Amino acid sequence: AAVIHRTDYQPPAFWIDHVELTFDLDPAKTRVLNKMRVRRNAAVPAQPLRLHGEDLNLARVMVNGAGTSFKMEGAQLVLENLPEGDAPVDLEIFTTCAPAKNTQLMGLYVSQGTFFTQCEAEGFRRITYFLDRPDVMASYTVTLRADKAQYPVLLSNGNLVEQGELDDGRHFAKWVDPHKKPCYLFALVAGKLVAREQKIRTRAGTDHLLQVYVRPGDLGKTEHAMNSLMASIAWDEARFGLPLDLERFMIVATSDFNMGAMENKGLNIFNTKYVLASEATATDADFANIESVVGHEYFHNWTGNRVTCRDWFQLSLKEGLTVFRDQEFSQDLAGDASARAVKRIEDVRVLRTVQFPEDAGPMAHPVRPDSYLEINNFYTVTIYEKGAEVVRMMHNLVGRDGFAQGMKLYFERHDGQAVTCDDFAQAIADANPGSELAQRLDAFKHWYSQAGTPRVQAHGHFDAAARTYTLTLRQSCPATPGQQDKPAFVIPVELGLLSAEGAALPLQLQGEPAAAGSSRTVVLSEPEQQWVFTGIDAVPVPSLLRGFSAPVVLECAYSDQDLLTLLAHDPDPFNRWEAGQRLALRTALAALDNPEVVADAAGHIAAPLLPDAFVQAMRSVLRHPQLDAAFKELVLTLPSETYIAEQRDVVDPQRIHAVREAMRAQLAQALHDDWQWAWEAHENTGGYSPDPISTGRRALAGLALAMLCLSAVRTGNPVWPGKAYQRFKSASNMTDRFNALTALVYSGHELAQPALARFHALFKDEPLVIDKWFALQAGAPDRAGHVLPVVRQLMQHPDFSLKNPNRARSVIFSYCNGNPGAFHRADAGGYVFWSDRVIELDAINPQVAARLARALDRWRKLAEPWRTAAREAIARVAARPDLSNDVREVVTRALN
Numbered sequence: 001a002a003v004i005h006r007t008d009y010q011p012p013a014f015w016i017d018h019v020e021l022t023f024d025l026d027p028a029k030t031r032v033l034n035k036m037r038v039r040r041n042a043a044v045p046a047q048p049l050r051l052h053g054e055d056l057n058l059a060r061v062m063v064n065g066a067g068t069s070f071k072m073e074g075a076q077l078v079l080e081n082l083p084e085g086d087a088p089v090d091l092e093i094f095t096t097c098a099p100a101k102n103t104q105l106m107g108l109y110v111s112q113g114t115f116f117t118q119c120e121a122e123g124f125r126r127i128t129y130f131l132d133r134p135d136v137m138a139s140y141t142v143t144l145r146a147d148k149a150q151y152p153v154l155l156s157n158g159n160l161v162e163q164g165e166l167d168d169g170r171h172f173a174k175w176v177d178p179h180k181k182p183c184y185l186f187a188l189v190a191g192k193l194v195a196r197e198q199k200i201r202t203r204a205g206t207d208h209l210l211q212v213y214v215r216p217g218d219l220g221k222t223e224h225a226m227n228s229l230m231a232s233i234a235w236d237e238a239r240f241g242l243p244l245d246l247e248r249f250m251i252v253a254t255s256d257f258n259m260g261a262m263e264n265k266g267l268n269i270f271n272t273k274y275v276l277a278s279e280a281t282a283t284d285a286d287f288a289n290i291e292s293v294v295g296h297e298y299f300h301n302w303t304g305n306r307v308t309c310r311d312w313f314q315l316s317l318k319e320g321l322t323v324f325r326d327q328e329f330s331q332d333l334a335g336d337a338s339a340r341a342v343k344r345i346e347d348v349r350v351l352r353t354v355q356f357p358e359d360a361g362p363m364a365h366p367v368r369p370d371s372y373l374e375i376n377n378f379y380t381v382t383i384y385e386k387g388a389e390v391v392r393m394m395h396n397l398v399g400r401d402g403f404a405q406g407m408k409l410y411f412e413r414h415d416g417q418a419v420t421c422d423d424f425a426q427a428i429a430d431a432n433p434g435s436e437l438a439q440r441l442d443a444f445k446h447w448y449s450q451a452g453t454p455r456v457q458a459h460g461h462f463d464a465a466a467r468t469y470t471l472t473l474r475q476s477c478p479a480t481p482g483q484q485d486k487p488a489f490v491i492p493v494e495l496g497l498l499s500a501e502g503a504a505l506p507l508q509l510q511g512e513p514a515a516a517g518s519s520r521t522v523v524l525s526e527p528e529q530q531w532v533f534t535g536i537d538a539v540p541v542p543s544l545l546r547g548f549s550a551p552v553v554l555e556c557a558y559s560d561q562d563l564l565t566l567l568a569h570d571p572d573p574f575n576r577w578e579a580g581q582r583l584a585l586r587t588a589l590a591a592l593d594n595p596e597v598v599a600d601a602a603g604h605i606a607a608p609l610l611p612d613a614f615v616q617a618m619r620s621v622l623r624h625p626q627l628d629a630a631f632k633e634l635v636l637t638l639p640s641e642t643y644i645a646e647q648r649d650v651v652d653p654q655r656i657h658a659v660r661e662a663m664r665a666q667l668a669q670a671l672h673d674d675w676q677w678a679w680e681a682h683e684n685t686g687g688y689s690p691d692p693i694s695t696g697r698r699a700l701a702g703l704a705l706a707m708l709c710l711s712a713v714r715t716g717n718p719v720w721p722g723k724a725y726q727r728f729k730s731a732s733n734m735t736d737r738f739n740a741l742t743a744l745v746y747s748g749h750e751l752a753q754p755a756l757a758r759f760h761a762l763f764k765d766e767p768l769v770i771d772k773w774f775a776l777q778a779g780a781p782d783r784a785g786h787v788l789p790v791v792r793q794l795m796q797h798p799d800f801s802l803k804n805p806n807r808a809r810s811v812i813f814s815y816c817n818g819n820p821g822a823f824h825r826a827d828a829g830g831y832v833f834w835s836d837r838v839i840e841l842d843a844i845n846p847q848v849a850a851r852l853a854r855a856l857d858r859w860r861k862l863a864e865p866w867r868t869a870a871r872e873a874i875a876r877v878a879a880r881p882d883l884s885n886d887v888r889e890v891v892t893r894a895l896n
């Protein structure tokens, strides 16, 4: 296999205008008749037609109704003798494939007796020979034929135009998709499914049928998904003027799916995890995820489907933009400024704990990558979440209305086309002439081409005599693979200034007529720049990068007192939270460096690490009369082990775990009475509703209970574990029940075992809940190395299966990717386990294996003995001759 380079892009030699597909569906051998109308692309020199194919059995090729000669070049089917000239040619290709054997879940596969497809990025070639590239857009007519008793529901993209009976108990359905689309958006589903249906009339007055298809027993869990879909449709119309362009919009859920969901035109296919929810089986987080994933896939209907990517290097064109849109959707639905900020903090937390490490590791790549071996490896947090940050910066630079204008221009120019990230940025800038974005567009686009997380160093200088405060910002960006020196980024820094008492100060820049509001954005576009604020009477506390206005690491020599001031008074909730995180991080880093801080044999650090002022500040937040519970929960949650590790050049994962656990235990004990108050004040949220206020209350109550159990275990007091067990048994919703279970398991109390057994018995027929049961145990804090044996045992459990991605993730990923304290064992047992699973999974499902392979991305940072052991484990995987491209690319990059 060869590396593909962005700059090698060539337009296709042929267009495919129309496709007529006929499927005879059979799990062992499905027959696919593909009739295509192709024509030469007159803009490029004449050349043979090369069609992609993978794992297909080719039976017949015909050109304009007659047999033809062809040859195979590797997996490609090459037709050298097509008629010259630009008259359309009718090509007919007949192949078979074996869906039941398809464990990769790419192309056509069977899940629990139902047929599904997944074609993005390059799965369509596993269904038929085709020009499997996103810039070839065709209209589709699809006929599905199958046994009626086993496959009563037959779905494909677009509109159902005909259906009827065939011989031998078979039936058929014919679907026509009126919209041209790239083949990665093709989908079919066939099986025993039932649908929740909803008819809607949009603002524009058009009627549509919405359907959510699930397995028969699951219909009762589809209400939230349907509500989320209706909300998405209304939102896109209201905020961006983008209407639903289909008579019928379908969502189908499957329990075997490689990722979250897929935006196939008019026929979204979803992982059940992002569709099914009831208060008894799904947590608040599940409800929120469903809302955002349903929104995300729906929003792709315009950003991705109507306007798609020219090539896969432009993936963030649709993904970054659509993540931005789903984030905004969730914020708009959440309501007030506080709820919006909570969502923003959660999003930034993901960015910083997952994307920042990616951007500093061996897989670092620009938002628009330059090369890849396997495109599936580039469905990353950089393409998605950093890509969304890039769109957010554009949005903030041109303003909300300006951005809406830019979107309008983007669709005016490019509807029905396959375009590039440049086209998008150009449209936003052109719609906003004179904006900061338009003025610096070329430099701004470094965000697309340069990998790595920029660092911004801030320095303030107060001049009492001149009554000025001079802010100096300096930027740099670490080298990343293939990129040493990088020109300056365009970095919008939203900021404010506070007095020592926490009052907002005027933000009048030297030379400006009058003070603007109490928050404004300066744009750092040089390696170093200064801003002079006038009319400042005392040393201010700068509140920088408000709302996380750019995806950078901000370094500022804050005193503890500065941070306490920000934590208590910053009107920007993001920075208020950030101040608390900085204080906690500071303590963690100091403890890591302090040789006097030592853990005992059990890994416990007894000495108090957190200063009184911090504990006091946390108490004030917890008891604050105005702050929302959701926000309090975020502030009272310490930075993750992964985030702490990222701040270090050399990482001792065990020590980080011990330090963070000690900080947690201290907070648990020092605030015991406050936690008790928090639990009592928030535990009763009344009837279940997944709204932000009740969600926040449950989150804070859950944290309080966890803290109370933690300190109870340390003091030997049985009261709170007993209460947690009662709550676990009596809870009327999954959030409260699972929080109580988690409190018992994480604190290591003996009641955890009976609770786990009871939980399994209660939910043995709910696969998504059993996933939680597995994940909780594999992700639990390690005590004397107990987690790895537990994980090995869990893999022997009758409910475990490596073939089901959700289940594999719930055990293996929760341990390897989500539990650093347990995974990084000094005896290398975690790494050996990891390498075995990567190899095992690769034979089944390379995409899932390659995700797991990323667990040791940051091995170079590890202290000994972990570093050597990790390198050996990666080398062990790399030594396998038969690896997929997916895993090969990840381990090769890791070792280079």
Ligand code: B3K
Pocket: 120, 121, 259, 261, 262, 263, 296, 297, 300, 319, 376, 379
């Ligand atoms: N576009 C799909 C992701 C496809 C991943 C293929 N390996 C889901 C999404 O981003 O909406």
Ligand code: ZN
Pocket: 296, 300, 318, 319, 322
């Ligand atoms: Zn997407």
